[in-house]
Amino acid sequence: MKRSAIFGLAVAGVLIGSATAAVIGFEEIPLGGSNGPTGVWNGQDGSGSISTGGASFNNYYTDWGGGFYSWSGIAFSNTTDTTNADYSNQYSSVTGSGDDSATYGVAYFSEYEIGNGANPPTITFDQVTDLTGLGISITNTYWAAQSMLQGDAALGSGPGKKFGGESGTDADWFKLIITGLDEDNHSTGSQEFYLADYRGEDDYVITDWTFVDLSALGDVKSLVFTMESSDTGAFGINTPAYFAFDNVLAVPEPSALLMTFAGLGIFLRRKRA
Numbered sequence: 001m002k003r004s005a006i007f008g009l010a011v012a013g014v015l016i017g018s019a020t021a022a023v024i025g026f027e028e029i030p031l032g033g034s035n036g037p038t039g040v041w042n043g044q045d046g047s048g049s050i051s052t053g054g055a056s057f058n059n060y061y062t063d064w065g066g067g068f069y070s071w072s073g074i075a076f077s078n079t080t081d082t083t084n085a086d087y088s089n090q091y092s093s094v095t096g097s098g099d100d101s102a103t104y105g106v107a108y109f110s111e112y113e114i115g116n117g118a119n120p121p122t123i124t125f126d127q128v129t130d131l132t133g134l135g136i137s138i139t140n141t142y143w144a145a146q147s148m149l150q151g152d153a154a155l156g157s158g159p160g161k162k163f164g165g166e167s168g169t170d171a172d173w174f175k176l177i178i179t180g181l182d183e184d185n186h187s188t189g190s191q192e193f194y195l196a197d198y199r200g201e202d203d204y205v206i207t208d209w210t211f212v213d214l215s216a217l218g219d220v221k222s223l224v225f226t227m228e229s230s231d232t233g234a235f236g237i238n239t240p241a242y243f244a245f246d247n248v249l250a251v252p253e254p255s256a257l258l259m260t261f262a263g264l265g266i267f268l269r270r271k272r273a
Helices: 003-020 111-115 142-150 254-272
Strands: 049-052 055-065 068-077 104-108 122-130 135-139 173-181 187-197 210-213 219-229 242-250
Touching (some): 068 111, 068 122, 142 242, 187 210
Antiparallel strands (some): 049 055, 068 104, 104 242, 122 219, 135 242, 173 219
């Protein structure tokens, strides 16, 4: 067998091998009832985290009394509301569902809570995990998306601006930063994903589930999620600092793999030439 063909099979083996990790979904998580609002687990049980699929997801919940509470970190939801664009609808993805199932994660990056000792939204794996060829599905929450598309003033409350401004030319952006940590809490690298970007010719707000490749982070024990926005004020980020996620440790869609193999085919043809 020619060396180039062996190389091609080896690359294919790496890609296929990376797909053996178990995808972490959330359908088995109990929602509603004593765990919080209907269709939501938001930490109201006081556990401080929830574990599923070989990973734990952090949560900070405070009961202020009188029916008032606050939370940050990670919650889980199967809510489908794509009508109400305000704080009352903080648990809905922009699509009104998970990536390919009913239940999905919702993360809230609270600068106030972090400033008072809480950690950012964090996924901690039971074992060190090689992320080569693996990733996670990400999208906006409905509230955050509408805040950026319409501006909070148009929605009735809140400081968030309409991205692009009234002229449509403001270079706004909303960014998620995913940082890998090893067993000693040392960074293995960071991956950025723009939930909205108005800096170029093709302005967009993410409104579909999107696969984010985490291969560059390598071997990790945990993933830490932080957020930044061009729209900030005296109290930090004005954009609702939420995102939705699903299918942790997923592999790319078949179309992405086909593109990879197509590129490999071109490489092999060039080698033979």
